[in-house]
Amino acid sequence: MRIGLISDIHSNLAAFRAVLSDMPKVDEIICVGDLVGYGAEPNEAVKLARSKGIRAVMGNHDYAAVTKDVRGMNDRAAAAALWTADVLTRENLDYLASLPTHLEFKAEGQRIYVVHGSPRDPLGEYVFPEFSNRDMAEVVKEVEADVIVLGHTHIPMKRVVLGKIILNPGGVGQPRDRDPRASYAVLELGKELKIRFQRVEYDVAAAAEKIKAAGLPEELATRLFFGW
Numbered sequence: 001m002r003i004g005l006i007s008d009i010h011s012n013l014a015a016f017r018a019v020l021s022d023m024p025k026v027d028e029i030i031c032v033g034d035l036v037g038y039g040a041e042p043n044e045a046v047k048l049a050r051s052k053g054i055r056a057v058m059g060n061h062d063y064a065a066v067t068k069d070v071r072g073m074n075d076r077a078a079a080a081a082l083w084t085a086d087v088l089t090r091e092n093l094d095y096l097a098s099l100p101t102h103l104e105f106k107a108e109g110q111r112i113y114v115v116h117g118s119p120r121d122p123l124g125e126y127v128f129p130e131f132s133n134r135d136m137a138e139v140v141k142e143v144e145a146d147v148i149v150l151g152h153t154h155i156p157m158k159r160v161v162l163g164k165i166i167l168n169p170g171g172v173g174q175p176r177d178r179d180p181r182a183s184y185a186v187l188e189l190g191k192e193l194k195i196r197f198q199r200v201e202y203d204v205a206a207a208a209e210k211i212k213a214a215g216l217p218e219e220l221a222t223r224l225f226f227g228w
Contacts, residue, residue, distance in 0.1 A: 001108050005169040005185040007032035007116075007151030009049070010061065011039030011084065012173025012224075015182040016048060018202035019172050026186060030103070032151035033059025033116030036096065037077065038174055038220050040210035042084045045173075046092040058099035059116040059151060060123040066097045072124070076217040083216060104145070108189035113145035117152045127168070129157040136161045147187070156183055156197050167195060173207075174220075180204055180227035 004026040009016050023029070031054050036042040042065070049056060061077070064070050065085045070078035088096070101122040102115040118125035118139050127139055127150050136159055140148055147165045150157075154171030170183025177183075181199040188194040208221035 001189045002026040003107065003112075003187045003189070004029040005032065005149055005167065005187055006030070006054075006172050007169050008034045008059070008154050008171035008173060009036075009039075009045050010034055010171070010173035011036045011042040011045050012182075012207050013039075013041040013044045013048070014204075014207045015173045015200075015202045016045055018200045019182050019184045020048075020052065022198065022200045023184060024186060029054045030114055030149070031056035032114055032149055032169065033057050033099075034061045034151065035059070036065050036084050036088070037061025038080050038211075038216075039207065040214040040216060042088055043092055046088070046095060050095060055103065056099055057103055057114055057116055058096070058101055058123065062096045062099060063123055066093055076219055080216050080220060083214070110147055110189050110193065111145040112147045112149065113143050114149045116150070118150060119143045119148070126153050127157075127166075128153055129155055129159065129168075131159075133161055136166065140164050140166060147193070149187075154183075156185070158195055158197075165193065165195075170197065174224065175227040178227045180225055 004023050064081035068085050070081050115122045118127050150168045154176035156170035157168035159166040169185035172182045181201050186196045204224050208224050211221040
């Protein structure tokens with residue numbers, strides 16, 4: 001069984017389409033949160049995810065769009081979240097509101113746990129690749145799973161702690177590892193567990209121009225060119 005893992009699409013339709021086009025045949029695609037936020041095409045991104053039957057968990061930007069609660073966000077993120085809340089259709093807002101904070105399921109005998117931030121703070125905590133083994137163990141010690149999939153940082157990651165594989169597919173719509181290409185991963189389950197990370201070029205200039213045309217903070221457009 002193969003599962004496509006995507007995260008942090010952030011209303012970047014061009015990057016989202018590029019990833020779906022590049023992705024090999026998989027049995028299921030799971031989004032690790034933040035379909036919306038930052039970018040200029042939230043309705044289009046949500047519609048595409050729904051049309052593909054993608055299972056998703058809620059991210060902090062999804063939550064902010066639904067509730068207009070932008071506490072803890074910087075000015076640029078808050079402005080984009082409030083703009084997103086205003087332009088989303090009722091149908092898409094209801095869809096985002098229905099998303100669970102985490103998923104737990106079994107596949108090929110493996111227990112999979114999916115959450116945007118971390119198991120102890122589903123929407124808020126950033127779990128970075130450079131965490132020490134001790135800190136990473138504190139994050140995942142209460143989770144009974146073989147594979148834990150996280151998002152939120154926009155940085156690809158594979159770690160093994162306490163016998164658990166901890167993955168982050170990186171950011172589709174706003175990478176932050178200084179590589180502007182969209183990021184995703186494919187998890188292969190079977191006799192042997194395999195993970196493959198993939199980068200995809202897309203029309204960054206077009207995505208950036210749409211952000212500026214929408215009147216969103218210009219830095220949200222500029223950073224796409226630098227992967228940060």
